[in-house]
Amino acid sequence: MAARLRPVLGAGVIAATLLLAGCAEALPLAPPTRTTPPPHSVTGVPTVPDIKGGSAATVTLKGFSAYERASLRIRNISCQGVAVGSGFAVAPRVIVTNRHVVDGATALQIQTYDGRDRRVDTAxxxxxxxxxxxxxxxxxxxxxxxxxxxxxxxDAITVVGYPGGGELKTSRGKVLRxxxxxxxxxxxxxxxxxxxIEHGSSGSPLVDSGGRVVGVxxxxxxxxxxxxxPVQLLRQIIDKPSEVGPIPPCE
Incomplete structure (x- = not known):
């Protein structure tokens, strides 16, 4: 389900906007994959095709790890078209992802590992x-x-996400430095x-051997x-709402 965004207002509006300058060119893998812009509906909100993946009727909990069940597929609908990324849940109604995954969004589409859509409130x-x-x-x-x-x-790590907006994918490695x-x-x-990681993996969690998030x-x-x-930077924005500002508008 694509939902219109109600931005979170707060401190740091100017900083959040300026830090984004040129980031798309500097990220060979991180920017969400761009696809051909879909036709616009009468209301002006882009028509978004269904996300690929299993349906709730055919996918069960069996065979999925905790970090796979908590991973989410994200689509960003903006004036530039449709972009895909990944994210993960840290609370029943709270998702963490990358800023560049949600930049410029007019609407966000969130889908769980078993194909269920979730309605967005704020970002x-x-x-x-x-x-x-x-x-x-x-x-x-x-x-x-x-x-x-x-x-x-x-330290050993596991990364789980939705490269290209497609199927759930897991990769393993270690922290180098x-x-x-x-x-x-x-x-x-x-x-x-x-x-x-690949295009569309942005926002995926790095999980340690104990199943805890250690990075994004x-x-x-x-x-x-x-x-x-690193997770300690992530904790800052979770523990201090003032560290979160509105997402930059689509231009």
Whole structure:
């Protein structure tokens, strides 16, 4: 279901907008895949085709891990067309994804692992990193706990998301080191890892061996490595709503 966005208002409007300049060109993997703009309906809201994936009638909990059940497929409907990305639930009605996944959205379409649509209530972007919070009007089937500390180099990680807006995909790797933000949006060190991601994987969780979120995937090079926002930065926007501002409008 595509829902019109009701932006979250708050501090940091100017910062949230300026930090986005040029990020699409700097991200070889992170920007959601763009598709041909769909025809517009009479109301001016783009008509969005059904998202590929299983239906609630044919997919069961059997065989799905907790982090797969908590992963979400996201479509961003904007004046530039339709873009796809990934996200995950941290509370029954709260999703985490990347800021560039929701940038410029006129409407967002959210779908669970078993093909169920969820209605969007509000969406907001972090002012200091490529993170966003989306709040829903309906409960989600599963949530993921956040780790209390950032992962260490050598720690094993699993990344789960919807590359290309298609089927749920899982990749595994390890934390290599910490380094500068590849797109220059944050002064904080970012996780550099070797768990492969693709276009549309942006917003996927990095999960540790205990099933806890330790980071949020957002960028990478075609053959690796890949970048993720550490969980302690994610905790800042969850614990401090003032760190979340409105998403930049479509231009």
């Amino acid at each position: 907001g972007a972090a002012t200091f990193a490529d993170l966003a919070i989306v709040r829903l009007a309906d409960d989600l089937p599963a949530t993921l706990p956040l780790a209390t500390s950032n992962p260490k180099p050598g 910490y380094g500068a933000d590849i797109v220059g949006q944050s002064d904080e060190p970012m996780i550099i890892n070797d768990a492969p 995937a957002y960028a990478g090079k075609p053959e690796g490595p890949y970048w993720a926002v």
